[in-house]
Amino acid sequence: MKPLPLTSDGASAEPRIFHHAKRIDHQYEMSKTAAATSSSPSGDRRYGAVAGDVAGLVHQIRNPLFAILGHVELALRDAEPGSPTEEHMRIIQRTGLEIKDILRGLLHDSQEATTGAQPRRS
Amino acid sequence: VRSRVGAELMRIIVVDDHESVRKILAAILSAYGLEVIAVCANGREAVDIVRDLRPDAVVMDVRMPVLDGIAATRAIKGASPETRVVLLTAYEEDDLRTAALAAGADDFVLKGVSGNELAAVVRRHSPWEADVA
Secondary structure, rough: OOOOOOOOOOOOOOHHHHHHHHHHHHHHHHHHHHHHHHHOHHHHHHHHHHHHHHHHHHHHHHHHHHHHHHHHHHHHHHHHOOOOOHHHHHHHHHHHHHHHHHHHHHHHHHHHHHHHOOOOOO | OOOOOOOOOOOEEEOOHHHHHHHHHHHHHOOOOEEEEEEOOOOHHHHHHHHHHOOEEEEEEOOOOOHHHHHHHHHHHHHHOOOEEEEOOOOOOOHHHHHHHHHHOEEEEEEOOOOOHHHHHHHHOOOOOHHHH
């Protein structure tokens, strides 16, 4: 089966959020290296700022994910038990919960990175 | 504590700057037996509507433009002390929880909760809770 293009512009055009995620991932790796190889405060600050970007991205994704999981929960209430629709809904729900776990892990890592690079807020 | 009359439902106002979240919150709370009487896109709108409608509870996001959920909670509690405020957030930060409770919020819930759990939290603050128990 051919993969579906992500946007109407074809495979070369990615959704904006992917660009955002790639940029943050790149910055995160760069700043992590800088923080690891330098004890300078600027490296630490940059590392912390990128970790903050990751946290912001996680929170942005959580809102639509919350909406998706909410709609699935309601749809499951109406779905006939054992029907294909119910099975599809359960798969969407499981996948959504997996994404939720991934985001939680990502947030945890970024928070650890921030507290590792900067003094913890009192 | 008000006395319960017939099958009266808890009257709720939903506040969130994301339209998709507003819609699902209203749908979930309604599906679990609560009456959503208004939806708002920011804290300022919520404070104004609370003054007019005196809801039993407000389910409100924390981070919003114009007036955030913490400041709105303070204003709502000043204008309508009997209205319960349940703050909802995508942010897992202890500082935020502390600020929410200090502002007078009655509960603080993460957006990761299921609809069923959210409805249960809101219902916990029903003015008829004493009658129901």
